[in-house]
Amino acid sequence: MINYEQYLRTEKLPLIWCPGCGHGIVMKALLRAVHEAQLDKDKVCMVSGIGCSSRLTGYVDFNTLHTTHGRAIAFATGIKMARPEMHVIVITGDGDASSIGGNHLIHAARRNIDLTVVLFNNQIYGMTGGQVSPTTPYNAYASTAPYGSFENNFDIPQLVEAAGASFVARGTAYHAMPLTNYIVKAIDRKGFSLVEALSPCPTTFGRRNKQGDGVKMLQRQKDHTISQRKAESMPDSELNDKIITGIFVDIQKPECREEYQKLIDHKKGKGA
Amino acid sequence: MNTNTRVLTGNEACAEGAMAAGMRFYAGYPITPSSEIAEVLSGLLPKAGGVFIQMEDEISSMAAIIGASLTGTKSMTATSGPGFSLMQENIGYAVMAEVPCVIVDVMRGGPSTGLPTNSSQGDIMQAAWGTHGDHPIIALAPSSVREAFDQTIEAFNLSERYRTPVILLMDEIIAHLNEKVRMPAPDDYAVINRVKPNGPGEDYLPYAFTDTDVPPMADFGSGYRFHVTGLTHDPTGFPSTSHDNVQALYERFDRKINGRRDEIVSAEYFYMQDAEVVVIAYGSVARSVRHVVKTGRVQGKKIGMLRLKSIWPFADKLVSDATCNARAVLVPEMNMGQIVRQVRAVVHGVPVFAFNKINGAPITPQDLEKEIGEIYDQL
Numbered sequence: 001m002i003n004y005e006q007y008l009r010t011e012k013l014p015l016i017w018c019p020g021c022g023h024g025i026v027m028k029a030l031l032r033a034v035h036e037a038q039l040d041k042d043k044v045c046m047v048s049g050i051g052c053s054s055r056l057t058g059y060v061d062f063n064t065l066h067t068t069h070g071r072a073i074a075f076a077t078g079i080k081m082a083r084p085e086m087h088v089i090v091i092t093g094d095g096d097a098s099s100i101g102g103n104h105l106i107h108a109a110r111r112n113i114d115l116t117v118v119l120f121n122n123q124i125y126g127m128t129g130g131q132v133s134p135t136t137p138y139n140a141y142a143s144t145a146p147y148g149s150f151e152n153n154f155d156i157p158q159l160v161e162a163a164g165a166s167f168v169a170r171g172t173a174y175h176a177m178p179l180t181n182y183i184v185k186a187i188d189r190k191g192f193s194l195v196e197a198l199s200p201c202p203t204t205f206g207r208r209n210k211q212g213d214g215v216k217m218l219q220r221q222k223d224h225t226i227s228q229r230k231a232e233s234m235p236d237s238e239l240n241d242k243i244i245t246g247i248f249v250d251i252q253k254p255e256c257r258e259e260y261q262k263l264i265d266h267k268k269g270k271g272a
Numbered sequence: 273m274n275t276n277t278r279v280l281t282g283n284e285a286c287a288e289g290a291m292a293a294g295m296r297f298y299a300g301y302p303i304t305p306s307s308e309i310a311e312v313l314s315g316l317l318p319k320a321g322g323v324f325i326q327m328e329d330e331i332s333s334m335a336a337i338i339g340a341s342l343t344g345t346k347s348m349t350a351t352s353g354p355g356f357s358l359m360q361e362n363i364g365y366a367v368m369a370e371v372p373c374v375i376v377d378v379m380r381g382g383p384s385t386g387l388p389t390n391s392s393q394g395d396i397m398q399a400a401w402g403t404h405g406d407h408p409i410i411a412l413a414p415s416s417v418r419e420a421f422d423q424t425i426e427a428f429n430l431s432e433r434y435r436t437p438v439i440l441l442m443d444e445i446i447a448h449l450n451e452k453v454r455m456p457a458p459d460d461y462a463v464i465n466r467v468k469p470n471g472p473g474e475d476y477l478p479y480a481f482t483d484t485d486v487p488p489m490a491d492f493g494s495g496y497r498f499h500v501t502g503l504t505h506d507p508t509g510f511p512s513t514s515h516d517n518v519q520a521l522y523e524r525f526d527r528k529i530n531g532r533r534d535e536i537v538s539a540e541y542f543y544m545q546d547a548e549v550v551v552i553a554y555g556s557v558a559r560s561v562r563h564v565v566k567t568g569r570v571q572g573k574k575i576g577m578l579r580l581k582s583i584w585p586f587a588d589k590l591v592s593d594a595t596c597n598a599r600a601v602l603v604p605e606m607n608m609g610q611i612v613r614q615v616r617a618v619v620h621g622v623p624v625f626a627f628n629k630i631n632g633a634p635i636t637p638q639d640l641e642k643e644i645g646e647i648y649d650q651l
Contacts, residue, residue, distance in 0.1 A: 009499075012510065042495050047339070058499060058510060063492040065342065066501040067335065068365050074332035078339025078347070079492065081323045082297050086343070086493050104335075107328040260323060267318040 002035045004028065009061050016055050020206075020214020022173030022199030026120055027056055029176050029197070030089075033183035037087075044087045047076040049096035052127045053120035053199075056091045070100030073108045076115050084257045087116070087187065094121040094135040098154050102134070109163035109192045113256035116186045117194040119156060122201035130204030141208040156196045157248050166191030168249035172198040174221040175245065182247060191255045198225070198243065276455045282420040282446040283350075285453060286376055287312035289424030290348055294463055295374070296322030297347040299336035301329050301355060304388045305444040306378035309350040330355035334362035337373045341366075342500065344466075344491030346428055350376035353395055354385060357402065363437050364403030365502045367525070370479070370487070372431035372466055374424070376440045378447045379555075381632055390632025391444035393555055396610040399439045400584050406522070408529035410536055411439040411584040415558040417451035422461070423581070429464040430536060434528055435486050441583055443606065445556035445634055469496060477507045481520070485528035530585050537587045540579040541594070543569060547576025548651075549644060550598040552591065552615055554580040557604050557635045564640040575644065580611070592618040600647050602627060604635050623650075 008031075017023045034044065044062040048054035050069035057064035063086075067075045072090045080088045097105050097119050108115060124142060125131040132142035132149050135156065139148040157168045167189040171179030179197055186193035200206060200217030211217050228246030231239055280288070287309050290298070298317060300310045310326065317324040323340070327333040330351055337347035351359060356377045366373055379395045381387025386394075395402075399411040410430050414420040423440060431438040469476050469488040478498040480487040487507075490496030499509045504521055506512040529536065540558075543565050544550065553561040558579045568575040578594045580587060591614075595601050601619055603612040604627040612626040627643045629635050 041497060043493060045492055058501070061497055063342075063497050064499045065339070065492075066499070066503070067338075068361055068502055071331065071335040071362065074327070074335035075339040077325070077327070077332070078297065078299060078336030078341075079343055080339075081299075081325055081336070082340035082345040082347070083343040083493050103328050104332050107332075260318070260325075264318045264321055268321055 002032055004031055007031045007034065007041070007061055009059055012059050015059060017052060018203040020200065020202040020217070021052070022122065022201070022214070022218070023053055023056070023120055025173040025176050026118070026179065026197040026199050027059070029180040030118055030183055031060070032180045033187060036180070036184050037187045039087050039187070043085060044089065045079050046089045046091055047072045047079065048091040049093070049101060051093040051096050051125070052122070053091055053093040054096060070096055071104065072096065073101060073104040073115065073117065077108060077113055080113055080115060080257055081260070084114070084261065088114070089187070090115055090117040092117060092119050094119065094123060094156070095125045095133040098134045098156060098159070105160065106163040109160045109165040109194070111256040112164055112166055112191045112253055114190050115192055116183070118183060119194060119196045120199045121156065121196050122199045122205060124201050124205040126201050126204050130208060143204070143208070157194070160194045161249050164192070165194055165249055166251050166253055167193035169247040170196040170198070170245045172221045172225055172245060173200060174218045175225070178245070185247065185250065189250065190258070191253060276457070278453055278455055279450055280417055280453050281308065281448055281450055282414065282417045282442055283308035283378070283448065284312055285417045285421040286350070286424045286440065286442065287316065289421035290374070290428070291316055291320060292421070292458065292461070293346065293425040293428035294465070295346045295348050295428060296320065297337060297340035297345045298324050298349065299327050299333040299340070299347070300349045300351065301327055301333050303352045303355045305380055305447050306350045306352045306376060309376060330358035331362065334359040334375070338362060338366050338369070338371045341371045341373045342492045344494070346372070346432070348374040348376065350378065352378045352380050353382040356395060356398060360402040364405060364407070366437040367403065367407045367409070368502050369500045370435040370489070371437070372435055373437050374427045374431055374440060375437055376424070376442060379441060379443045381630070387632045389444070391556065391606060391634065392630065392632065393443055393557070393606040393610070394630070395441060396583060396607065399441055407525055409439065409584050410434065410436060410529060410582070411441050412581060413441045413554045413583050414446055415555055415579060417446065417449055418453045420446060421453065421455070425461050425463065429462065432464050432466040433486070435466065435489055436529065441555070443555040473497065478509045479505055479507045481507060481524060485524050485531070533585050533588070536582060536585060537590055538581040539587055539590055540581060542577040542579060544576035544578060544594060546574055548574040548599045549576070549602060549647060550595050551575065551577045551602045551604065551640070552580065552611070553577060553604055554583060554611065557606060560635050560637045560640055561604065563637045564644065567637070568644065573648070583611070586614045588618045591615055595619050595622055598622050599651050600625060602643065602647060604640060604643070606630060606635060
């Protein structure tokens, strides 16, 4: 049984997150994963960008870095390249990672650098007041989409899979235990790993889109998601309004820092 | 040729200087006229066990060097005008989070893509005020290839000593100039490393108020688990918006750099003892000024040069003292007059003339002889 307090800066509580927000559930899944992976706290570095999810780094007792909007993965890349023995975990949101930070996201996946990204997707810019995000569904309302979003949205796992990630999964706050499991696997996988965690935002998304409070939104997650395994045997017509969860990519391929180490070893061996 | 003598460009000397300073992490994005710094370092770093990475843009380059520096690795990036603009937000982050690092800006004409392969001194003010907010900064400007080497080491030393980003403002002329350089031996220069904490982790305050105003800095991964943020913070490093904390933080930033101008500011005095016309110059322009001072002296004109080796914090007292007995001051710059305003703010009772050339071509001795002749006519 995990004692969460050993990983928390308890003096920093209570959390900044709104009642009904899914981020606390995702944070617990993350801490369980860190515990299960038996990581040394001194060797864990958690890096976040800006937004609701990114406030997480203030609450957890690791080496923590709260950076600029969209740039968490870029800061994390510097840490991992300089200190490959560190377990570098990036905490980011949908806007942070896929909008302002979209370039860093795809390039980190392309490099296959050994980072674990936990992407809290609440489909909205929460902290900034509910503006539309690249994952806001078509026709959904936001403070900058008062008539409904007219843009198509990203499917984040598909995006990072195409960019070259070696581990990609999607879970939800409702399915907290599988989510933990995905994060454990993501930490274990040497290479770029991303776990998208769908997290309800009753305050800025649910309210505008008539989805009810946090409990109702969790229920909605239960009703509208389907595991990849089940989805395989279902006709497309039944999958229309469903979000598929599960592990989409789990492969081994050359990792960026290990490849660079080979270069160092080769060049150092030859002398300066 | 002495084995310690090499022919190098300013960009190559900068890369060599960074290695000599102990820099072991470079992240950058190619841009003319700075690219040779990255090209040279991509070859040198792995041989020294260091890391070179070409990032996807300048924003991530700046972010990556901050991340690397937090692990205790001396880090730098190099860029030119448009890239420097992109780096500004994260340079501000490095100021706020007090993360040592070096940013080389090889100045080209701007705004926008401007003059990619021509020289300029247009980023003087961007170096000081490019980020939002109000904070001090340190910037140096080399006038020779050897000085590009020396000042790169100096930039690292200052950044480590004051826990702050330091900017090396090199103009394209110095960056691409080939010069014979007598390379110093490692014993000939000092290498300064940041002060690290030695007490127990639970007592560590990463943003403590200390006598030096520079808190000791622990490496990520060394057992001191602390929080770093770009938000205003208290001595523990956690966000604070308390008026007292915020005011104290900004005042400490100001004290640790502006309060130590005497340690940071440096200049060269050339025929200044009895100078009637003082030319204040920096970067490549000082090369032409030197020639004009020498030829002017032969003609009996009492001309002297005050060459600014550091740009920020500005050499207020030094400029004021050095010009108090002059009859005229001339500030030639490859911009529309950025340093001359600083000079005018501290020089009183002596006319200050500006000479501004911003067409990408160097300021030549002929340009200056004409200008100085006109100044003499007015005296």
